Amino acid sequence: MAVCIAVIAKENYPLYIKSTPTENELKFHYTVHTSLDVVDEKISAMGKALVDQRELYLGLLYPTEDYKVYGYVTNSKVKFVMVVDSSNTALRDNEIRSMFRKLHNSYTDVICNPFYNPGDQIQSRAFDNMVTSMMVQVC
Amino acid sequence: MARQGSRGGAESKKMSSELFTLTYGALVTQLCKDYENDEDVNKQLDKMGYNIGVRLIEDFLARSNVGRCHDFRETADVIAKVAFKMYLGITPSITNWSPAGDEFSLILENNPLVDFVELPDNHSSLIYSNLLCGVLRGALEMVQMAVDVKFVQDTLKGDGVTEIRMKFIRRIEDNLPAGEE
Amino acid sequence: MTVHNLYLFDRNGICLHYSEWNRKKQAGISKEEEFKLMYGMLFSIRSFVSKMSPLDMKEGFLSFQTSKYKLHYYETPTGLKVVMNTDLGVGNIRDVLHQIYSYIYVEYVVKNPLCSLNETIQSELFRSKLDTFVRSLPFFSARAG
Numbered sequence: 001m002a003v004c005i006a007v008i009a010k011e012n013y014p015l016y017i018k019s020t021p022t023e024n025e026l027k028f029h030y031t032v033h034t035s036l037d038v039v040d041e042k043i044s045a046m047g048k049a050l051v052d053q054r055e056l057y058l059g060l061l062y063p064t065e066d067y068k069v070y071g072y073v074t075n076s077k078v079k080f081v082m083v084v085d086s087s088n089t090a091l092r093d094n095e096i097r098s099m100f101r102k103l104h105n106s107y108t109d110v111i112c113n114p115f116y117n118p119g120d121q122i123q124s125r126a127f128d129n130m131v132t133s134m135m136v137q138v139c
Numbered sequence: 140m141a142r143q144g145s146r147g148g149a150e151s152k153k154m155s156s157e158l159f160t161l162t163y164g165a166l167v168t169q170l171c172k173d174y175e176n177d178e179d180v181n182k183q184l185d186k187m188g189y190n191i192g193v194r195l196i197e198d199f200l201a202r203s204n205v206g207r208c209h210d211f212r213e214t215a216d217v218i219a220k221v222a223f224k225m226y227l228g229i230t231p232s233i234t235n236w237s238p239a240g241d242e243f244s245l246i247l248e249n250n251p252l253v254d255f256v257e258l259p260d261n262h263s264s265l266i267y268s269n270l271l272c273g274v275l276r277g278a279l280e281m282v283q284m285a286v287d288v289k290f291v292q293d294t295l296k297g298d299g300v301t302e303i304r305m306k307f308i309r310r311i312e313d314n315l316p317a318g319e320e
Numbered sequence: 321m322t323v324h325n326l327y328l329f330d331r332n333g334i335c336l337h338y339s340e341w342n343r344k345k346q347a348g349i350s351k352e353e354e355f356k357l358m359y360g361m362l363f364s365i366r367s368f369v370s371k372m373s374p375l376d377m378k379e380g381f382l383s384f385q386t387s388k389y390k391l392h393y394y395e396t397p398t399g400l401k402v403v404m405n406t407d408l409g410v411g412n413i414r415d416v417l418h419q420i421y422s423y424i425y426v427e428y429v430v431k432n433p434l435c436s437l438n439e440t441i442q443s444e445l446f447r448s449k450l451d452t453f454v455r456s457l458p459f460f461s462a463r464a465g
Binding site: 193194196197198200201202204206207208281282283313 | 423430
């Protein structure tokens with residue numbers, strides 16, 4: 001189960017960030033911020049790799065003592081970062097991938113809303129609901 | 140019979156529904172930017188819809204080959220089962236007939252104009268799909284029916300379904316050209 | 321067999337279009353008066369036919385003929401009237417008139433936002449498509465039969 005989900009614009013500012021309100025949220029924000037460097041590294045390393053669905057998923061960015069951070073980037077260079085509890089070993093790679101896919105689909109729906117200007121903060125209720133469901137989901 | 144023109148028979152040209160939804164969305168948001176006030180946008184959408192309706196009715200009659208309707212109930216059936224199906228690919232249901240038979244509701248389970256749309260809080264009095272009301276009003280006026288059309292429920296505003304209420308006002312009589320007695 | 325001429329009227333009696341192919345005799349009055357006369361006659365016949373019909377009306381007035389020519393009539397629920405005069409050898413051409421409505425009027429006038437409805441059709445494209453269509457009809461021949 002994810003403890004924090006963030007959507008970062010291609011200019012590296014956050015469009016959306018949500019964490020489980022258990023502890024210091026700032027800590028999660030910081031984690032996401034530092035993970036952006038890793039994301040950028042991975043993107044430039046991709047270089048001439050084929051851009052297909054699997055390559056969009058960046059995998060485990062880096063583990064900390066309590067958490068694991070996963071990344072995903074879209075073709076328009078919008079990044080999704082997911083922080084997951086380390087103790088949650090039942091979460092497999094496939095599940096993480098499908099969570100990112102769901103995020104990507106919801107993000108696309110947000111973009112299609114004519115009232116949303118790309119680059120704005122994401123305030124969509126539907127997106128919010130989807131993210132909440134991912135965080136509340138029991139493994 | 141020799142067929143002129145590029146179409147054979149009554150086929151409709153296909154187009155992506157997303158393109159249609161996005162085009163309509165861009166139209167509404169541009170109107171919102173131009174007019175800044177929801178009431179004015181609603182009026183413009185109605186006017187545009189009316190202009191579409193007065194022409195759309197001819198295309199509808201040419202393609203569907205339905206004749207004159209004998210009463211308002213028949214009109215309601217044709218609108219829901221033929222016209223909506225032909226142009227939007229949906230078939231709304233007809234309910235809530237008034238006892239006098241001059242008012243009814245069209246219930247749309249889903250409205251292709253509002254796929255992906257979420258109304259922001261600062262546009263709470265915007266009637267997003269008001270174009271449809273204008274279209275229905277314009278089209279029916281061309282077949283001599285003056286009607287009043289409005290949305291009474293809207294999924295964009297949190298209702299479960301979208302409901303359009305149509306009321307028959309009066310029959311518009313044929314005009315004689317000037318100079319005829 | 322031949323087509324003499326064709327009139328298109330809108331619901332307010334305005335003549336949107338007139339074409340002729342094989343008219344030997346003119347009416348002797350101005351075109352404006354001729355259109356008014358034609359429309360007035362159609363309006364009267366329509367209401368006469370519906371009033372005096374001994375049975376329930378289906379399609380209403382379809383055509384009339386004299387010893388020399390036949391006038392065919394088609395009206396849409398929106399009040400657009402298509403009138404074609406042909407010689408006597410021609411049968412029921414209601415579907416032809418419907419095609420003129422659907423494939424030519426609707427396609428080239430209604431769907432063109434620059435053509436305003438309720439006034440004479442200026443579109444050259446419409447004129448030429450109509451002409452081509454009529455000339456291709458099986459009962460049209462350039463010289464009167």
